[in-house]
Amino acid sequence: MSGDVAGSVVRNNAVVDSNQRCVVVHQTHKVRVENNVAYNAFGHCYICEDGTEEDNHFVGNLGVLTRNQQITIGATDHQASLFWITNTRNHFVNNVATGSQDSGFWFETNGAARYYGLYTFDGNVMHNNKGKGLITYRPGWRNPSLAVFNELKTYKNGGAGFDLHGTCKIKIKNGVIAANGVNVMGNRPGSNILEDTQIYSVDTLHAAGGTCLHDYGSSSGVTFSLEAGYEMVTLRNVTFRGYGPAPAGCTQPGRPIRLWQGNDIR
Amino acid sequence: MGYICLYLPYMLSTLSPQGTTSSPLLEVRLGGPDGAIVGAFEPTSTGSWGTYVTVEFAIDLEGHDLSGIQNVTLRGFGSRGIMNLDWWEPVRYEANLETHLEVGTEAAECWKSIVARRGEVEILVTSAEGRGTWLGHHVLPSSRIDPTTGKIIIEGLTPGMIFSDPDRPPTVENEPDFAAEVAVLSRPVVFESVQDGPSAGGFNNLHGGHIIIYHTPHVAQRLEGAEIRGFGQQGELGRYVSHRLRILSFLVLLASSFYYDVSSSLLGFIHCLLLFSSTARLSLPQPHSRSSLADPLSHVW
Numbered sequence: 001m002s003g004d005v006a007g008s009v010v011r012n013n014a015v016v017d018s019n020q021r022c023v024v025v026h027q028t029h030k031v032r033v034e035n036n037v038a039y040n041a042f043g044h045c046y047i048c049e050d051g052t053e054e055d056n057h058f059v060g061n062l063g064v065l066t067r068n069q070q071i072t073i074g075a076t077d078h079q080a081s082l083f084w085i086t087n088t089r090n091h092f093v094n095n096v097a098t099g100s101q102d103s104g105f106w107f108e109t110n111g112a113a114r115y116y117g118l119y120t121f122d123g124n125v126m127h128n129n130k131g132k133g134l135i136t137y138r139p140g141w142r143n144p145s146l147a148v149f150n151e152l153k154t155y156k157n158g159g160a161g162f163d164l165h166g167t168c169k170i171k172i173k174n175g176v177i178a179a180n181g182v183n184v185m186g187n188r189p190g191s192n193i194l195e196d197t198q199i200y201s202v203d204t205l206h207a208a209g210g211t212c213l214h215d216y217g218s219s220s221g222v223t224f225s226l227e228a229g230y231e232m233v234t235l236r237n238v239t240f241r242g243y244g245p246a247p248a249g250c251t252q253p254g255r256p257i258r259l260w261q262g263n264d265i266r
Numbered sequence: 267m268g269y270i271c272l273y274l275p276y277m278l279s280t281l282s283p284q285g286t287t288s289s290p291l292l293e294v295r296l297g298g299p300d301g302a303i304v305g306a307f308e309p310t311s312t313g314s315w316g317t318y319v320t321v322e323f324a325i326d327l328e329g330h331d332l333s334g335i336q337n338v339t340l341r342g343f344g345s346r347g348i349m350n351l352d353w354w355e356p357v358r359y360e361a362n363l364e365t366h367l368e369v370g371t372e373a374a375e376c377w378k379s380i381v382a383r384r385g386e387v388e389i390l391v392t393s394a395e396g397r398g399t400w401l402g403h404h405v406l407p408s409s410r411i412d413p414t415t416g417k418i419i420i421e422g423l424t425p426g427m428i429f430s431d432p433d434r435p436p437t438v439e440n441e442p443d444f445a446a447e448v449a450v451l452s453r454p455v456v457f458e459s460v461q462d463g464p465s466a467g468g469f470n471n472l473h474g475g476h477i478i479i480y481h482t483p484h485v486a487q488r489l490e491g492a493e494i495r496g497f498g499q500q501g502e503l504g505r506y507v508s509h510r511l512r513i514l515s516f517l518v519l520l521a522s523s524f525y526y527d528v529s530s531s532l533l534g535f536i537h538c539l540l541l542f543s544s545t546a547r548l549s550l551p552q553p554h555s556r557s558s559l560a561d562p563l564s565h566v567w
Contacts, residue, residue, distance in 0.1 A: 007486025014451045019472035019498035037449045039390055042472065042500060062449055064392050065403055070472070071501035096447055098392050099400045127444065128393045130400040155444050158398020176443045179397055204441045216397045
């Protein structure tokens with residue numbers, strides 16, 4: 001609750017076995033949170049507290065293992081995420097989120113922040129989370145202009161790699177999305193773009209024709225709804241790999257492109 | 267005493283969809299059902315109720331008083347059946363195996379200042395195998411770093427403890443896009459909180475300490491190189507005090523009159539503690555079977 005603190009940094013720290021959250025930025029602007037490690041927490045981990053925080057930089061932070069909060073404090077920590085983004089007017093660069101009991105990155109925007117644009121989301125990684133790698137829902141982020149998720153890697157998450165439910169004008173560029181329950185899922189999206197992006201049903205060696213390293217189940221590619229009034233997903237220079245016959249011992253992957261509750265595109 | 271591997275054949279035929287809170291979970295607790303969690307396992311379907319699969323996972327007994335005879339409780343969570351359990355067997359591995367994790371000389375050189383100050387350090391290796399394996403991370407509590415060879419010497423590590431296929435760990439080399447992360451959790455300055463015990467309600471209240479950093483107006487403040495363990499308080503008890511200061515595990519709270527700054531002369535050398543997406547590779551007790559060191563690091567912090 002500090003207002004503008006330009007020049008202040010929180011850097012190279014380790015937050016271990018936290019009982020409640022990890023690094024909280026609350027009504028504070030322009031702080032730099034950099035190269036920290038957080039391991040084994042309860043609740044959301046790296047967070048902007050109430051959606052008023054702007055121009056903060058989260059750079060090169062590693063978040064590993066957070067559990068759903070046992071005693072709620074009025075927020076959504078019972079569905080813990082490693083990076084809880086309540087205001088998109090901040091900068092997220094080269095962070096890694098792995099091991100959340102729910103989601104890796106959660107854009108939970110409310111009030112006026114629900115309609116803000118995204119400042120920077122570049123080089124972030126989310127993998128091996130129990131739920132989704134990145135989600136923009138609930139209540140549903142309504143960004144006003146094209147938001148670029150550059151060099152995003154989301155892989156081996158139990159749920160969707162990137163769930164953009166209800167969110168429009170998302171551009172995933174230079175991304176790698178692989179071996180998630182569903183790699184990209186969009187229900188009622190619009191004007192979303194995947195560009196210069198690789199989508200794997202499995203891991204790299206597996207997709208390259210190697211033997212079955214691990215069974216990733218029926219991981220499917222891009223799933224979206226086809227509804228009147230919405231401009232649907234645009235795929236531009238997107239590579240799909242690993243959607244052919246599965247090696248022995250592995251489950252046959254799902255479809256590379258699939259309509260939500262509709263017929264598959266083969 | 268450090269790690270023990272638990273072999274546990276189980277079978278399970280039906281599961282809730284991945285990613286829901288009703289997915290089953292098995293916790294290994296020391297003592298009774300409310301004892302300390304020393305390990306956890308998330309079963310997945312074995313295909314049918316007639317198919318047993320034997321799994322191996324680590325339980326970490328470091329820091330626990332193990333004198334005398336100890337009970338171990340397997341506690342299951344889930345809205346439906348957890349699993350059928352055939353048998354289980356704890357196996358203790360001897361330490362001092364010639365086991366090491368190769369992270370390259372650059373990272374090892376970078377981390378040696380921590381080793382010089384702390385001796386042995388804690389190494390965190392994240393999970394990067396399987397899908398949704400959110401509990402598969404490993405903390406290696408007593409590791410030494412050899413900067414000349416780029417090796418992290420790990421006491422008591424056993425084959426299969428970190429990666430299911432030790433010959434093909436999820437490194438940048440083996441899986442260029444999907445490597446595991448390796449990080450050092452130790453820092454030069456340690457803040458460690460005592461914890462309260464289990465409450466009558468059957469679970470630990472999780473009331474640790476808290477750190478408050480006050481704001482000094484017009485001063486760029488820094489907190490660097492601190493290791494903060496066991497802080498934070500669940501529930502409303504530790505959330506706010508009367509003057510609306512946030513009390514959390516660690517807080518960027520820059521709002522009042524007390525200026526807290528960790529001196530740069532003390533901590534300035536720890537700028538490269540973290541290694542992301544490393545080319546880390548695991549060498550098991552036959553270290554000479556590997557002919558090459560890791561590739562150049564992709565990122566070093």
